[in-house]
Amino acid sequence: MSERYDLIVVGAGPAGLTAAIYAARARMKTLVLDESVVGGQVKTTHKVSNYPGFPEDVKGSDLAKAFAAQAERFGARIRRSVEITKHDLAGAVKSFELDEEDVVEAPAVIVATGAKPRELGVPGESKFRGRGISYCATCDGAYFDGKHIHVIGGGNSAVEESLFLTQFARKITIVHQFDHFQAEPVSAQEALDNPKIEVIWDSEPRAFLGEKELQKLRIENVKTKETRELDTDGVFIFVGYVPRTDLVKGLAKMNPWGYVETGEDMSTNVPGLYVAGDIRSKRFRQITTAVADGTIAALAVQKYVKDHAHAKAA
Amino acid sequence: MSAFVKEITQAEYEEQVLRSAEPVVLDFFSTECPPCEALAPKFDAVAEQFAGKARFLKIFRQGNRDLAARLGVSGSPTLVFFKGGAEVGERLSGEDIKRTAIKAQVESMVG
Numbered sequence A: 001m002s003e004r005y006d007l008i009v010v011g012a013g014p015a016g017l018t019a020a021i022y023a024a025r026a027r028m029k030t031l032v033l034d035e036s037v038v039g040g041q042v043k044t045t046h047k048v049s050n051y052p053g054f055p056e057d058v059k060g061s062d063l064a065k066a067f068a069a070q071a072e073r074f075g076a077r078i079r080r081s082v083e084i085t086k087h088d089l090a091g092a093v094k095s096f097e098l099d100e101e102d103v104v105e106a107p108a109v110i111v112a113t114g115a116k117p118r119e120l121g122v123p124g125e126s127k128f129r130g131r132g133i134s135y136c137a138t139c140d141g142a143y144f145d146g147k148h149i150h151v152i153g154g155g156n157s158a159v160e161e162s163l164f165l166t167q168f169a170r171k172i173t174i175v176h177q178f179d180h181f182q183a184e185p186v187s188a189q190e191a192l193d194n195p196k197i198e199v200i201w202d203s204e205p206r207a208f209l210g211e212k213e214l215q216k217l218r219i220e221n222v223k224t225k226e227t228r229e230l231d232t233d234g235v236f237i238f239v240g241y242v243p244r245t246d247l248v249k250g251l252a253k254m255n256p257w258g259y260v261e262t263g264e265d266m267s268t269n270v271p272g273l274y275v276a277g278d279i280r281s282k283r284f285r286q287i288t289t290a291v292a293d294g295t296i297a298a299l300a301v302q303k304y305v306k307d308h309a310h311a312k313a314a
Numbered sequence B: 001m002s003a004f005v006k007e008i009t010q011a012e013y014e015e016q017v018l019r020s021a022e023p024v025v026l027d028f029f030s031t032e033c034p035p036c037e038a039l040a041p042k043f044d045a046v047a048e049q050f051a052g053k054a055r056f057l058k059i060f061r062q063g064n065r066d067l068a069a070r071l072g073v074s075g076s077p078t079l080v081f082f083k084g085g086a087e088v089g090e091r092l093s094g095e096d097i098k099r100t101a102i103k104a105q106v107e108s109m110v111g
Helices: A014-025 A040-044 A060-073 A137-144 A156-165 A185-193 A287-313 B010-018 B034-049 B065-070 B099-110
Strands: A002-004 A007-010 A030-033 A077-079 A084-088 A094-098 A102-106 A108-111 A115-117 A148-152 A171-175 A197-200 A203-210 A214-221 A227-231 A234-237 A241-243 A273-275 B005-008 B024-029 B055-060 B078-083 B086-093
Touching: A007 A014, A007 A094, A007 A102, A007 A287, A014 A030, A014 A040, A014 A060, A014 A108, A014 A287, A040 A060, A040 A137, A040 B034, A060 A077, A108 A287, A137 A156, A137 A234, A137 B034, A148 A156, A156 A171, A156 A185, A156 A234, A171 A203, A185 A197, A214 A234, A273 A287, B005 B010, B005 B034, B010 B024, B010 B055, B010 B065, B024 B034, B024 B099, B034 B055, B034 B099, B078 B099, B086 B099
Parallel strands: A002 A102, A007 A030, A007 A108, A030 A077, A108 A273, A148 A171, A148 A234, A171 A197, B005 B055, B024 B055
Antiparallel strands: A084 A094, A094 A102, A115 A241, A203 A214, A214 A227, B024 B078, B078 B086
């Protein structure tokens, strides 16, 4: 027995939850699926300063919960910590098997699975994951109380999470591949001024070394080609994101970087299949652009489902 | 937390983990850790599935730093698997721990 919805949204980040708010308010029977708790990347962002409506900074996890509460208030159902064990998104009716048990289906699906932290692909990285290497400062910062840690990257995440980590670590060395930060000037300057933070410019990690736990990090200066090994208590990696496209691989048209191509209404090349948020091919990926995508996708889906129902009746 | 999962402290590690007759899954968790919240219902579900065959334990990392350091656990959540008093298999760590992955590891331990 399968349960039927008007719309199934995959991914409970800003894009997916905004789509759910709009769809549920339009009285569509809406289900949101997420393999984690709500919020997507926002849930592990310690503070958000550029989302309108919050003159003081808002904690990412609080913002995520507020999005979800709003969607649920209008009747959207959110299933958290659920694993999609089978899926079929090609046909007129799209279906998912959940946790090898339930089956749910809908005429329209919005895939808003976003992106996940990019791995460096450097030797030792997977071996030491959870043994000295981390991708989540809010989760693991407290493990490094009084320690000397390294942060890899120089964009907004790397710089802002480094500032957050100063409350735990004794010293933070940022290793960045260029000779300046890509982060917004305000946070970049704050990091440069922070006495706990030092920066090694023009350098990239080449290997993570240790016996059972991470002990050293080998870096190469990309200009001089000189390599050296640094003692470290831990490394946080913030080097961008890769889209989570497992559900639509081989089905939706993608750009050369693996992001999904859409029309202006968030539709893909597959009828009834929409995408929204960071998974989509676009120039800027922000919470504000994700909620915009989610809005547009939900409005387009309303029309699609209505036309589809008419077509069926006719 | 479900009836099939028990929280322990590092003082109980020998007794509950190393001297356990059944295979053990030990979950290091932290507060302020959304991936830990996300894992909890999956961990509970697998624990229920293997009730009586494997032991599912949780340990709060901040309160049990020495054990975490001794086992080299530096991230939450981290699942460590034990059989016959020794660690076995691969640790599962971070945001993307799937219910089917936990199940597969436990199956190989009880099988």
